[in-house]
Amino acid sequence: MEAFSKVIVLYQILALQWFSPKRHRTFDCESLFFITLNFCIITGLFCWIYQHQSLVIYSDNALGYVVDFFKFLLMVFTYYSLLLESGYQRGVLYKVWDELERLHDIFPSAKWALLPQAHLRTVALFVVYMSWWELTYAYWITKSARSSNFTILFWVLFLLLHLRQLQILLYTNVLGFCLRAINSELAWTIELSNGASRYGGRRSDGQICGYLRKLMEGFARVERLLELLNQAFGYSLAIIKLINNIYILTDTYWIVHGFMSGKVFGSLYLECCLSSKFICLMINLHSNERILSEFHRTRVLLHCVHLRWQLRCDQGWQMVQHFLLKLESTQPFAMTALSMYRLDYGTLMQIAFNVTTSISLFIQASQ
Numbered sequence: 001m002e003a004f005s006k007v008i009v010l011y012q013i014l015a016l017q018w019f020s021p022k023r024h025r026t027f028d029c030e031s032l033f034f035i036t037l038n039f040c041i042i043t044g045l046f047c048w049i050y051q052h053q054s055l056v057i058y059s060d061n062a063l064g065y066v067v068d069f070f071k072f073l074l075m076v077f078t079y080y081s082l083l084l085e086s087g088y089q090r091g092v093l094y095k096v097w098d099e100l101e102r103l104h105d106i107f108p109s110a111k112w113a114l115l116p117q118a119h120l121r122t123v124a125l126f127v128v129y130m131s132w133w134e135l136t137y138a139y140w141i142t143k144s145a146r147s148s149n150f151t152i153l154f155w156v157l158f159l160l161l162h163l164r165q166l167q168i169l170l171y172t173n174v175l176g177f178c179l180r181a182i183n184s185e186l187a188w189t190i191e192l193s194n195g196a197s198r199y200g201g202r203r204s205d206g207q208i209c210g211y212l213r214k215l216m217e218g219f220a221r222v223e224r225l226l227e228l229l230n231q232a233f234g235y236s237l238a239i240i241k242l243i244n245n246i247y248i249l250t251d252t253y254w255i256v257h258g259f260m261s262g263k264v265f266g267s268l269y270l271e272c273c274l275s276s277k278f279i280c281l282m283i284n285l286h287s288n289e290r291i292l293s294e295f296h297r298t299r300v301l302l303h304c305v306h307l308r309w310q311l312r313c314d315q316g317w318q319m320v321q322h323f324l325l326k327l328e329s330t331q332p333f334a335m336t337a338l339s340m341y342r343l344d345y346g347t348l349m350q351i352a353f354n355v356t357t358s359i360s361l362f363i364q365a366s367q
Contacts, residue, residue: 003113007120011167014038014160015083018090039083042157046076049153056149067250068150075157078243082164085235092232099225100174106218107181115177119170122283126166130159130276133269141269151273158247162280165240168233172287172335175229178222179294182215186301189215193316197308205313212319216326219298223330226291230336237337244277245351281348288335288343295333302327 011017015038018031049056049072057072058064104112138151189211196204251274258267302324310317335343 004116007116007170010120010123011163014163016086016164016167017093018087019094035083035087042079042160045153045156046079055146056153058146058150067253071154071247071250074243074246075154078161078239079157081239082161082236089232092228096171096225096228096232099221099228103178103218103221103225106214106221107178107185109181111177115174116170119166119173122169123163123166126162126276126280126283127159129279130162131155133273133276137269137273141266158277161240161243162276164236165280165284168229168236168335169284169287171229171233172284172291175222175225176287176290176294178218178225179291179298182218182222183294183297183301185211185215185218186298190301190304190306193306193309197306197312205309205316208309209313209315209319212316212323216319216323219323219326223333226333226335230339234336234338237335237343238340240281241337241341241347241351244281248274248277248351278348281351285343285345285348289345292334292344295327299324299327 008017008020012020012031013034015035018035020028020030053059053069056068058068134151134155138148138155142148142151189208192204192208192211196208251270255267255270255274258264258270302320305316305320310320332342337343341347
């Protein structure tokens with residue numbers, strides 16, 4: 001799993017992962033340095049904003065001040081709570097990598113090395129996309145120094161939150177990759193059972209049963225991996241939905257305020273800046289939907305193991321039935337936020353509905 005070392009280093013530098021790529025221990029001096037550095041920088045930034053509110057926070061009217069200051073307090077709470085979660089769950093994340101190493105041994109493939117490259121490419125493209133809209137809005141669209149300061153500072157703070165989302169994306173993509181590997185092996189096993197049903201003997205039966213045993217072990221590892229990921233990131237998922245919902249609603253207030261004030265172009269540009277929040281959330285939800293899709297595909301493929309072969313090979317029949325029973329009795333196979341809700345496209349629809357409702361309320365309040 002050395003191919004993932006660069007990704008681990010990236011999140012270690014950001015204090016989102018509290019161990020080094022060597023991973024001999026769940027805590028080391030290198031991680032402590034990055035944790036302390038990040039804590040001091042962000043804490044200093046929070047203190048500066050609080051002491052110079054007139055340079056950052058909107059103060060022309062009471063409602064605008066409450067909206068901006070609430071966003072500031074929410075970001076303070078979010079940063080420190082996620083930092084504490086990273087430290088508290090570092091042992092769980094260490095177990096995640098142990099499970100990934102075992103899965104790598106069960107399903108060896110050159111495609112494992114492509115996962116961290118694709119992830120780093122996704123991170124880079126997203127950072128460029130978000131930075132373009134935020135920085136151009138800060139320096140070209142806004143007309144006041146206060147608006148520029150607010151945009152730049154909260155671009156930095158929200159980028160950390162988005163990187164936490166992308167960190168979770170890495171693990172859900174790896175989980176989906178493992179399920180695809182299981183389904184690929186299962187499809188090959190189905191082909192073997194088709195041939196064995198007509199021409200097979202004890203040797204082919206033993207080979208197919210060996211494949212099924214390997215797949216059952218792999219699925220048990222994947223199920224354990226999902227359990228560990230929900231434990232490691234469950235709080236983050238709940239906070240991410242909460243803060244995305246609130247920030248989209250508060251930004252919607254400023255969009256409506258701009259339209260009502262005649263600043264149409266600035267409001268449209270702010271909507272483009274807001275799109276990064278939707279895109280990051282959508283990427284995560286798409287990854288989780290793929291996990292659900294692969295899980296359902298596993299159940300469908302198991303029913304395709306040739307019945308004639310199963311009736312001839314009693315051990316194969318028992319293994320297939322046991323595997324099916326395992327899949328049927330499995331809890332909802334998805335990432336959940338502390339078991340409060342499942343991450344799927346329904347989450348995005350809830351946020352979109354809340355935003356639509358809030359727009360009508362903001363328009364009525366402005367009138």
